[in-house]
Amino acid sequence: xxxxxxxxxxxxxxxxxxxxxxxxxxxxxxxxxxxxxxxxxxxxxxxxxxxxxxxxxxxxxxxxxxxxxxxxxxxxxxxxxxxxxxxxxxxxxxxxxxxxxxxxxxxxxxxxxxxxxxxxxxxxxxxxxxxxxxxxxxxxxxxxxxxxxxxxxxxxxxxxxxxxxxxxxxxxxxxxxxxxxxxxxxxxxxxxxxxxxxxxxxxxxxxxxxxxxxxxxxxxxxxxxxxxxxxxxxxxxxxxxxxxxxxxxxxxxxxxxxxxxxxxxxxxxxxxxxxxxxxxxxxxxxxxxxxxx
Numbered sequence: 001x002x003x004x005x006x007x008x009x010x011x012x013x014x015x016x017x018x019x020x021x022x023x024x025x026x027x028x029x030x031x032x033x034x035x036x037x038x039x040x041x042x043x044x045x046x047x048x049x050x051x052x053x054x055x056x057x058x059x060x061x062x063x064x065x066x067x068x069x070x071x072x073x074x075x076x077x078x079x080x081x082x083x084x085x086x087x088x089x090x091x092x093x094x095x096x097x098x099x100x101x102x103x104x105x106x107x108x109x110x111x112x113x114x115x116x117x118x119x120x121x122x123x124x125x126x127x128x129x130x131x132x133x134x135x136x137x138x139x140x141x142x143x144x145x146x147x148x149x150x151x152x153x154x155x156x157x158x159x160x161x162x163x164x165x166x167x168x169x170x171x172x173x174x175x176x177x178x179x180x181x182x183x184x185x186x187x188x189x190x191x192x193x194x195x196x197x198x199x200x201x202x203x204x205x206x207x208x209x210x211x212x213x214x215x216x217x218x219x220x221x222x223x224x225x226x227x228x229x230x231x232x233x234x235x236x237x238x239x240x241x242x243x244x245x246x247x248x249x250x251x252x253x254x255x256x257x258x259x260x261x262x263x264x265x266x267x268x269x270x271x272x273x274x275x276x277x278x279x280x281x282x283x284x285x286x287x288x289x290x291x292x293x
Contacts, residue, residue, distance in 0.1 A: 002160075002238055003293040004152035005029070005060040005245070009145030011137040015130050018068040022137040024053075024145045028291045029061040038066035041126055042134060049138055056142035058243055059293055064141075066134070080120040087112040149293065156288055157238055163281045163288075167255070168231050170274050170281075171224060174262075181268040185218050220265040227258040245292035252289055256282055 005028040012021045032054050036046060053062055091108045112118065234251045237244050259282060263275035 001150065002153040002157050002244065003146070003149040004156055005149070005291050005293050006152065007145040007148035009141040009143070009148060011140035011144065013133050013137055014071070015133040016127075017071050018130075019071060020066070020068045020134065020137060022134070022141050023065045024141045025063045025065075026057065026145055026149070027061040029059065032057070032059055033061040035061075035063045036066075037064065039068065041124055042066060044126060045131060045134070048135075052135070052138050053142065056139070057145065059245070064138075080118055083115075083117050084112055087115050087118070153292070156292060160238065160285060160288055161235065163285045164231050164234055166281045167259075167278050168228065170278050171227055171231075173274055174224070174271050177268055177270045181266070181271065185267060218265060218267060220262050223258045223261045223265065227255065227262065230255045230258060243293050245289060248289045248292060252282065252286055255285075 005026060007024075007026045009024040010022065012019065014020070034050050034053055036049060042049075049064065053064065088108055091111065230251055234248065234255070237247055237251065256279075259275060259278045262278075263272055266272050266275060
């Protein structure tokens with residue numbers, strides 16, 4: 001069963017005083033390309049989160065967004081009482097030394113609050129419990145995104161099968177024109193041969209070589225067999241592999257090569273029209289394969 005590379009996953013949970021939300025978005029990419037947007041509190045776990053995403057999602061352009069909301073207000077700024085007392089003692093000492101008469105009218109506290117280090121910010125540390133919750137959210141979001149990928153992959157697989165079946169059907173349609181094609185080639189060869197039939201100075205060995213060359217040039221039976229086998233291999237790969245986007249891309253290249261050769265050897269207008277239709281289906285397959293994991 002194939003999987004699309006595009007998808008969306010989400011997970012939420014509550015721990016301590018926080019409601020944590022995690023979202024994952026995925027787009028197609030040749031390799032794994034990670035982008036993490038999260039508060040500085042979780043930056044220390046950047047490598048571990050990237051490892052989880054790489055192992056779980058394999059390939060694609062992945063964007064992780066992690067944020068939290070406080071359920072209740074949680075102050076993290078505090079007055080540094082020790083510093084405030086030291087400042088007050090220093091101010092009071094200076095006023096006594098200077099023998100200021102109006103010192104009672106001076107608002108020391110207002111001045112002290114403007115001084116450095118009076119307001120203390122408490123730096124939060126990520127607890128083991130909270131990290132365990134975040135880790136489980138990452139895994140949950142990966143599963144959610146993978147389910148999304150599989151569901152989208154079903155639609156992709158249905159379309160790909162339809163396009164491959166169309167190419168196989170068009171290949172079978174070539175058979176109805178095969179007799180006309182052979183007769184056309186025969187008449188062309190006879191006409192060319194008649195021009196040298198009465199000549200005595202031609203090289204028979206060279207003539208036989210040229211004749212074999214043209215017969216091989218117009219014979220596309222091998223291309224038809226290979227094209228049919230490549231189409232079968234494409235379907236088998238869809239059914240048997242888990243991560244086969246790149247492999248399907250290689251098979252598509254081979255299918256395209258055989259279709260092009262078929263068109264160049266056809267020498268029949270109706271068959272060449274069929275080849276054009278094959279190429280149209282092949283282009284649709286190429287677009288879809290780019291989005292397969």
